[in-house]
Amino acid sequence: MRDHLQSLAAAQPDRRARLNLIREYVQAHILRSAQEAGAFAAWAFQGGTALRFLHGLRRFSEDLDFALERPAHDRGLEPVAREVKRDFELAGYSVEVTLRTGRIVHSAIVKFPGLLRDTGLAPERGAKLRIRMEVDTHPPAGAVLETRLITRHFPISFRVHDLSSCMAGKIHALLSRPYTKGRDLYDLSWYLTRRERPSPNFDLLRNALAQTGWEGPAMEPETWRQVLVDRVGSLDWRAAVQDVEPFLEDPRDRQLLNRELLLAELRRP
Numbered sequence: 410m411r412d413h414l415q416s417l418a419a420a421q422p423d424r425r426a427r428l429n430l431i432r433e434y435v436q437a438h439i440l441r442s443a444q445e446a447g448a449f450a451a452w453a454f455q456g457g458t459a460l461r462f463l464h465g466l467r468r469f470s471e472d473l474d475f476a477l478e479r480p481a482h483d484r485g486l487e488p489v490a491r492e493v494k495r496d497f498e499l500a501g502y503s504v505e506v507t508l509r510t511g512r513i514v515h516s517a518i519v520k521f522p523g524l525l526r527d528t529g530l531a532p533e534r535g536a537k538l539r540i541r542m543e544v545d546t547h548p549p550a551g552a553v554l555e556t557r558l559i560t561r562h563f564p565i566s567f568r569v570h571d572l573s574s575c576m577a578g579k580i581h582a583l584l585s586r587p588y589t590k591g592r593d594l595y596d597l598s599w600y601l602t603r604r605e606r607p608s609p610n611f612d613l614l615r616n617a618l619a620q621t622g623w624e625g626p627a628m629e630p631e632t633w634r635q636v637l638v639d640r641v642g643s644l645d646w647r648a649a650v651q652d653v654e655p656f657l658e659d660p661r662d663r664q665l666l667n668r669e670l671l672l673a674e675l676r677r678p
Contacts, residue, residue, distance in 0.1 A: 411501035418528035446492035451483035476548035490517040551612035577614035591649030
């Protein structure tokens with residue numbers, strides 16, 4: 410499998426695209442290993458990588474985000490990460506795993522020494538590709554769950570938050586982050602311009618905001634767009650473009666990350 414990844418990387422001359430391809434292949438491999446370890450009996454996949462894998466979001470993502478939705482079935486992050494490491498080693502990779510489980514959000518950083526060098530992206534072996542797995546062990550209530558089967562380099566089956574629940578999570582991130590993250594704005598634009606124009610899962614959104622001490626207006630079907638208009642208009646858009654640009658599938662899409670365009674979509678009935 411490592412040889413297959415190296416052949417895929419060698420066929421991609423653009424360095425940024427090659428890095429994104431390698432990261433995404435490794436993410437898919439991690440998901441497949443987590444599935445085999447039984448993680449999705451308890452976890453639900455969420456976040457930007459879930460949107461890309463399931464709904465064709467035209468940007469790449471760094472992390473794998475999960476919510477612990479069925480605690481009684483949870484094996485814990487540590488044994489899942491151990492299985493992930495074993496699977497990669499059997500496939501010929503060098504792997505290191507660092508666990509942090511002392512907080513509500515448990516994380517495992519999976520590192521691949523030598524992979525960037527072997528795929529022509531770094532001159533020294535010490536450079537490491539890193540993928541972070543994060544599990545929210547106390548997620549807000551209200552998510553709607555689906556079980557999906559996809560093929561993304563590997564056949565993978567997992568439990569996942571539905572599109573409206575993912576949208577609620579993205580709006581919560583936009584309203585609660587203390588800094589500007591361009592990927593949040595790019596994803597919001599993607600939601601607003603989809604043909605079916607989804608609405609957020611309001612139960613989940615309200616619970617998430619309450620969990621992080623939201624003191625703003627109540628989020629209702631009639632008010633959420635104006636709340637976002639106020640937030641979007643106040644952000645640092647230069648920083649937003651710089652943040653998202655390395656992850657765009659097509660670099661020309663950066664021209665579409667524009668304050669006026671997004672505000673117009675939020676105001677559109």
